[in-house]
Amino acid sequence: MTVKELIEKVFFIEIIKGLALTLKQLFSPGVTRQYPKEKREPFPGSRALHALVRDAETGKEKCVGCGLCAAMCPSRCIYIYTSENEDHKKVVDRYEIDVLRCIFCAFCVEACPYGAVALTHHFEYSDYSRDAFYYTKERLLENWDKYMAGPKGKEYFEKFWGPNSEDFGLPMVSQTEDKKNL
Ligand code: SF4
Ligand code: SF4
Numbered sequence: 001m002t003v004k005e006l007i008e009k010v011f012f013i014e015i016i017k018g019l020a021l022t023l024k025q026l027f028s029p030g031v032t033r034q035y036p037k038e039k040r041e042p043f044p045g046s047r048a049l050h051a052l053v054r055d056a057e058t059g060k061e062k063c064v065g066c067g068l069c070a071a072m073c074p075s076r077c078i079y080i081y082t083s084e085n086e087d088h089k090k091v092v093d094r095y096e097i098d099v100l101r102c103i104f105c106a107f108c109v110e111a112c113p114y115g116a117v118a119l120t121h122h123f124e125y126s127d128y129s130r131d132a133f134y135y136t137k138e139r140l141l142e143n144w145d146k147y148m149a150g151p152k153g154k155e156y157f158e159k160f161w162g163p164n165s166e167d168f169g170l171p172m173v174s175q176t177e178d179k180k181n182l
Helices: 003-010 013-026 068-072 107-111 137-148 151-161 172-181
Strands: 050-052 078-084 090-098 117-119
Touching: 003 013, 050 137, 068 078, 068 107, 090 137, 107 117, 117 151, 137 151
Parallel strands: none
Antiparallel strands: 050 117, 078 090
16 A cells, blocks of 8 residues: 555545535536426427428328338337228328327338328327327327428428438538548
8 A cells, every 4th residue: 555545544535525526516506407497498309299291282291101100110009091082092091199109219200201200399298188199190280280390390301310411510621521532
């Protein structure tokens, strides 16, 4: 044992250091947020309540009823019912999600070839009945209108699901070098 170590042991230096740190923390501002009075913006790409994307041109759902999302869903909580119209085109009659069974893995979003289903940032949707968490096509489209319509939805698909190198916030020098290397 060195002299320094001996002195530290005799005078309980490490314990004093620990106590000083605790004392410092007692007088520093708290980090706990008093939810729901204090809220913060959800992080980009947060996975919360589902939405069906509404096509801005037709005003209808973008979903074509291919069923890929339902096939990928590990919770088996997506139910799709389709039929054929007079032009022999597939029509999505019902698109439903039992949100209480969902594990928010976003496999449905990843699987969809049309960018027709999304997970919004909206996580405050507690309720008193199970029925409230069974989302029909109409309710899912309403979610899109409420939480994702406009630039938010565009950013969600472009920046989060198909990000470019600049979306990762690389320093300007690296971006220039990246372009040179292309
Ligand atoms: S987020 Fe996952 S569990 Fe929820 S509906 Fe989509 S695929 Fe299913
Ligand atoms: S949401 Fe996408 S993957 Fe699911 S049925 Fe519609 S088009 Fe197919």
